[in-house]
Amino acid sequence: DVKVTQSSRYLVKRTGEKVFLECVQDMDHENMFWYRQDPGLGLRLIYFSYDVKMKEKGDIREGYSVSREKKERFSLILESASTNQTSMYLCAHRRRENTEAFFGQGTRLTVV
Amino acid sequence: GEDVEQSLFLSVREGDSSVINCTYTDSSSTYLYWYKQEPGAGLQLLTYIFSNMDMKQDQRLTVLLNKKDKHLSLRIADTQTGDSAIYFCAETSYTGGFKTIFGAGTRLFVKA
Numbered sequence: 001d002v003k004v005t006q007s008s009r010y011l012v013k014r015t016g017e018k019v020f021l022e023c024v025q026d027m028d029h030e031n032m033f034w035y036r037q038d039p040g041l042g043l044r045l046i047y048f049s050y051d052v053k054m055k056e057k058g059d060i061r062e063g064y065s066v067s068r069e070k071k072e073r074f075s076l077i078l079e080s081a082s083t084n085q086t087s088m089y090l091c092a093h094r095r096r097e098n099t100e101a102f103f104g105q106g107t108r109l110t111v112v
Numbered sequence: 113g114e115d116v117e118q119s120l121f122l123s124v125r126e127g128d129s130s131v132i133n134c135t136y137t138d139s140s141s142t143y144l145y146w147y148k149q150e151p152g153a154g155l156q157l158l159t160y161i162f163s164n165m166d167m168k169q170d171q172r173l174t175v176l177l178n179k180k181d182k183h184l185s186l187r188i189a190d191t192q193t194g195d196s197a198i199y200f201c202a203e204t205s206y207t208g209g210f211k212t213i214f215g216a217g218t219r220l221f222v223k224a
Contacts, residue, residue, distance in 0.1 A: 004154070033212070040120060042200060042216035043155075050210075058211065090154060101212060103147075103154035 004104040006091050011109045019078040021107050023091030029102075030095060032074035034058075034066065037088040037106070049074055081111045116215035118201050123221040130188040132218045134201030137182065141203040144177060146186045149198045149217070158186070158199075188220075196222045 007022035031050050035043040045058030047066040055066050067075040088108050094101040118134040142163050147155040161168045161175045168175045174187040201215040
């Protein structure tokens with residue numbers, strides 16, 4: 001079975017805190033992604049990584065950074081959480097560009 | 113930048129056909145996808161089509177692609193209550209390094 005593990009299903013953080021969202025996959029896939037999902041806006045790409053230590057910015061850049069030190073793990077970092085970062089965060093991975101992307105269950109982050 | 117648009121809601125009666133439409137802007141799109149998201153779950157790939165195809169059928173699902181108009185549709189025959197979900201259209205293209213762009217999602221309501 002495909003396994004995409006996101007570190008938490010629900011998370012509540014205070015404004016200004018540094019937040020780490022972890023994503024781990026066990027399929028040895030090169031491409032990994034972080035999206036945020038908001039009602040009426042669908043999925044918006046934050047960052048994607050096509051290999052270890054490689055990353056590309058998506059459509060939302062401000063307030064986020066990522067880390068890919070190992071192939072199986074892709075971390076999303078909110079340097080200083082703000083209330084407008086309250087959202088559902090989805091991690092995904094795929095082997096290459098023309099293959100299915102597998103999604104995690106998502107982390108619902110609330111920043112208070 | 114690339115954009116994918118779809119209507120936000122669709123309501124059908126059980127047993128009828130559902131047609132969910134999507135338009136995209138990137139003429140270099142190479143792969144187009146339909147994903148399904150059930151409540152509380154991540155996204156699951158339903159079907160996909162390569163840009164050199166104009167139709168693909170898979171059991172109750174029919175995907176039509178009009179590349180000239182950049183229009184993609186998903187038809188679900190004999191819609192069931194279990195088909196109630198959010199359906200996301202997505203495209204991957206060489207532009208931007210094969211990142212996948214999603215639409216806002218169409219919420220399908222199936223009335224018994």
